[in-house]
Amino acid sequence: MNALVYKSTGSWYVVKNENGEFFNARIKGKLKIDNITSTNPVAVGDIVDVDQEDTEDGDMVITNIHDRKNYITRQSPHNKHQHHIIASNLDQSLLFATLKDPKTSQGFIDRFLVASEAYHVPAIIVFNKSDLYKKKELDKFEELKFIYERNGYKVLSMSLAQHTGIDEVKDLLKNKTTLLSGHSGVGKSSFINIVFPELLLKTQNVSDWSGKGLHTTTFAEMFDLPISGKIIDTPGLREFALMDIEKNELSHYFPEMRALVNECRFNNCMHIDEPGCAVKQAVEEGKISADRYVSYVNILGTIDTKKW
CATH class of the missing domain: 2.40.50.140 (Nucleic acid-binding proteins)
Structure with a gap:
């Protein structure tokens, strides 16, 4: 069956x-x-x-x-030569991020977005704990919102403590299978418990079925939503190392770079020090965020050219 x-x-x-x-x-x-x-x-x-x-x-x-429609994978934290498939057959991924307590780095956000792009999973970013933001964090949020929205990503602000922005996030989950991800402490589990309190009982029931002495927070788990749809809750990620992405294809997973790669002088342009690079010119002109370009360069430097 x-x-x-x-x-x-x-x-x-x-x-x-x-x-x-x-x-x-x-x-x-x-x-x-x-x-x-x-x-x-x-x-x-x-x-x-x-x-x-x-x-x-x-x-x-x-x-x-059965054949997978898609999946998101990362490098196994225990063996860099192996994948760890986070989840499969997704309609979208939702990354919980915070600008304070704890602070989510832009590099982590960009790595997650690259993985979503590479495996054809539409991504959404939710910045939680907005009640903690002072002017510095509010300005940073507006900057990041501008950067990511102009590249096609939906960006939301939410405060579980003040119960603001929650309904908008909840509406995105209807009739979808959604991967929830992010660092530990960004509010994934709290969001689930507040918005879908009935899942608390289901969490315990699933543990009863499969527990066998195992910690329930160690593994990804899917829940049926009362609003129709499914969410996949994942353990908090400390880092997100990418797999199976070649150096020469990385820029294709940055939408703002993908739109320009055919305008570079050289077909194999890596957008580092080549002359006639349309991507570098766009960075200099402010059309591509300098921080996003830094993320690209940093990720490029971590890609191993070996074949396994």
């Missing part, structure tokens, strides 16, 4: 079948996963085939993964 993966613990998975029933399941044998060397062969959001083993225990086993 077909089922949808709601939680992955690395060994056991919580899946939901077409009748709305939840089961524990494990992997049987080696599964074909699009030639990806991954630390988690089955990801939250995957559609899988599940069968019951003809054994005394009668365990449910995952025998096949």
Whole structure:
């Protein structure tokens, strides 16, 4: 039978079948996963085939993964040669960021946006804790909002403490499968608990199904929303190292650079020190944010040219 993966613990998975029933399941044998060397062969959001083993225990086993519409992956924090698939089959990604307590760096934001672009997942940025912002942070928010919105990204401001901006974010989730991501402490879990308090009980129930002594905050988990739609809550990310992005294609994942790459003098322009570079000229003219260009250069410097 077909089922949808709601939680992955690395060994056991919580899946939901077409009748709305939840089961524990494990992997049987080696599964074909699009030639990806991954630390988690089955990801939250995957559609899988599940069968019951003809054994005394009668365990449910995952025998096949259906083709993914898309996914977001990053470098495994434990093995730089392997992927860690964060989630699959997404309609959009929503990055929670903060300008204070804790401060989300623009470099982290840009890495997340590059991953979303590379894997064809529309991205939204939500700056939380706006109640803490003083003039410095308010000015920075307006600057970032301008930078990202002119490049096609939706940018929102929200304060859970003052209950402002929440409905606008909530409306974006209707009828969508949305990945929620961000550093620890930016308010992802608080947002879920405030807007969908009924999910608190469901969180406990899922833990009962799949717990086996595992910490519930360690793994990504999907929830059905009462407003119709699904959210995938992820553990707080300390860093976001990219995978499978070539140096010569990185600029294509910056929309403002992608629009200009054909105007550079050289087809293989890396936009660093080449003459006749349209991207560098746009930076000098203020048409491309200098901070975004710095992010591009920094990310370029971390891309390993080796093939694995």
